[in-house]
Amino acid sequence: MLPILKVDNLSKTYHDMDGSVTAVLDVSFEVKDKEFISIVGPSGCGKSTILSILSNLETKSSGKITFSKENCLLGYMLQKDSLFPWRTILDNCLIGLEINGKLNAKSKQRVINLLNAYGLKDFIDKYPDSLSGGMRQRVALIRTLAIDPDILLLDEPFSALDYQTRLALSDDVYKIIKQEGKTAIMVTHDLAEAISLSDRIIVLTKRPSCVKKIYDIKLTDKSTPIHNRQCKEFSIYYDKIWRDLDVHL
């Protein structure tokens, strides 16, 4: 299958008064259609930078990014939900469509259907402050899905939540992404999360980060993320990636 996204020798250098820091160096990878890919690496290594560059929030220093189709639409889900407190849940989810000038009766109905389908039916007209952290993050995902993106970029989507909510929500989010048939690239520092959700994992080195290894995650009895944690290969992958990260305090 042709990759939906191809990244070749991507580099990013930051400049400030004290000098230059290379955050990303010669990173290359491919993403296939409907694949779930995770990027893991030591903290502060520039994982999020890759997503920012892909979504055009930051410019790259060098390298090439190729999308298989023209006008490939990307949806970016940020670490913080950033729901606007003055907008209702529905209006929050519609903001992407509003900005792109694509808000109409049909697209609005699609968003309402998404909210209904994913357990937010009773909250459509409520304001964000009446929602729990897990629900807010689910709203943030639907806000991202509302513009019907080809690729979803997830920047540590669960890291602001408590452990139990994380587990439950990662199950939910995985289900939603698979049902909607989306391709996803997730940045995370949680190895267990990465292994349980992903088809492939890209391991980055310390700064300047380059690709250290790419793992195809093959689990016997692969099903939901929570269940995947019990597969016998899970701990083997965990152990390998942990060694790759080479963490020293």
Add this chain to the structure above:
Amino acid sequence: MSIYNSEHEKFLKKRKRDKRIICFFQIAIIVVFLIGWELLARTKLINTFLTSSPSNVIMTIIKLHSTHELYNHIFVTVYETFLSFSIATIIGLVVATILWWFPKLAKILDPYLTIINSLPKVALGPLIIIWVGASINSIIFMALLISTIITIINIYNGFMATESNFITLLKSFKALKRQIFFKAVVPSNRLTFVNCLKINISMSLIGVIMGELLVSKQGLGYLIMYGSQVFNIDLVISSVFILGLVSYIMYYVISLIEKKLINK
């Protein structure tokens, strides 16, 4: 359940009693003050020529009321305040928006804004009179100087303090600058606007009274100045009292607007 009820009743009773005590002392302070002042004046322990007395103040206000002079003065002061308040708010909003839109311009102008803001504007009074003339224009100009700069600075700071995640989010949808401004910056600064109105109304009134003290033929500031020049302390204190009342009412009106804006 019954224990809870009796405890809750106790709690409510205590709250009520506390409220009554506070209210009692609030009234007591002013009553004692006024009676003391009146008694000292009647027994000639203080010189009413210098200190006036509550009964004299009341008589003066009644006299001002019966000659209809009072309302003209109040109207003039309120009108001037309202005018400079409105102009300052509009200028403040427009300039703050321009500064937000063009960060380089904001950086260039920053030292000048700081200097103008920290300069005591009264010092410019004589200059303003020479340049603008001894008319109502001078008063408005003075009030504008005082209220506009602080409005610009407050609103601009509010704009700049907009949650950066909100802006990043909109940028991830490829929002234009205009969309970022109207969809994130303006709505998240509702509280800033209201606080600005509050500060602005007080600043405008300060400016107007200062202007009226310097140059004018009408207004409460003029009444105070005139009273002091003819050594009519009754008139001065009456005017100050009315001014206090007027400024309280203006502030109250703004807080009504605030309630409406916040509840939306």
